[in-house]
Amino acid sequence: MKVRDVSVDIVKFLAVFLIINSHADIAYPKLSILATGGAIGDALFLFCSGFTLFIGKSYRFDAFYKRRVNRIYPSVFATLVMMLLLSDCSFGTISLVNFIGRPFIVAIMIYYALLWFVRKYFHNRIPLMFLMTMVVTLIAYYFFPYKYETSGKGIYGITTLFRWIPYFGAMLLGAHVGKIRERLHFHFKWDCLKFMGCLVCFYTIQFISKMIVAIAPYQIVTIIFLYGIVYYLYKCCNASFLRRIYETKAGNKVIMVVGGLCLESYLIQYCVITDKLNFLFPLNIPIIIVGVLALAYITRCLARLFSQTFRTEDYEWGKVFSLM
Secondary structure (H helix, E strand, O other): OOOOOHHHHHHHHHHHHHHHHHOOHHHOOOOHHHOOOHHHHHHHHHHHHHHHHHHOOOOOHHHHHHHHHHHHHHHHHHHHHHHHHHOOOOHHHOOHHHHHOOHHHHHHHHHHHHHHHHHHHOOOOHHHHHHHHHHHHHHHHHHOHHHHHOOOOOOOOOOOHHHHOOHHHHHHHHHHHHHHHHHOOOOHHHHHHHHHHHHHHHHHHHHHHHHOHHHHHHHHHHHHHHHHHHHHHHHHOOOHHHHHHHHOHHHHHHHHHHHHOHHHHHHHHHHOOOOOOHHHOOOHHHHHHHHHHHHHHHHHHHHHHHHHHOOOOOOOHHHHHOOO
């Protein structure tokens, strides 16, 4: 029987809330600065993907990639249907971006191909691949004018392709941790202190960069702290009290159900987040989160229905509506 990694399941659970919160700026009247955590949430999601895919069963590239497409794109198309039903857009207003997925979806589809290549040919050289990702990141940042866009939204808010390059490092970090997880030592106190240190440095540098424009280009160093946040949060999630919650029937159900909706929550959240409930602040935030999760579940059911429709086997309605 396959033993699940508790830390990865809890990390994915936390990533859902960070990703939703980071896009809820309009739901924070006069406090939009609190709508943060998107970069961390994205990195956590990719860390978990790298972890699970690298230690999972090995497939030929076409079979591997087909499985990834079958997991991602039914949800993308289901989101399009939900958008048509719930928003003011019409089929004629949907762009190519909506059909292929938002930039993050395009990025992870590229990362999946790269990860298969790394696993196939550089299985024992993940740290080297990680270093190469950092080098590519620095070269792209140095030779292209991305650094001049960072004084406003910050390095993680710029709209150029650059912002997605460093995230492959998070996926490789997950792959490496997956390989060495049996040799890792967990020290909750020290891991928490290191996590908090990385978190403080990550946000302090970005905050100062917005105050002092001359410092803005140096936000590139926060990528190191972002990786540190991901790594030490993973270690912190191995805490005994979290394990006890995870092992309870209710705790396990909540963690697994919410974590399993990570992709759909990211895709469908834009249909739910609104400023119409701002008069209820701060209660509007949990209401929006619950709304996103509920709609994410419906989207995933529709995605599973799409996926099963294009197979020769009979429909498995239990799997379509399963919470996990």
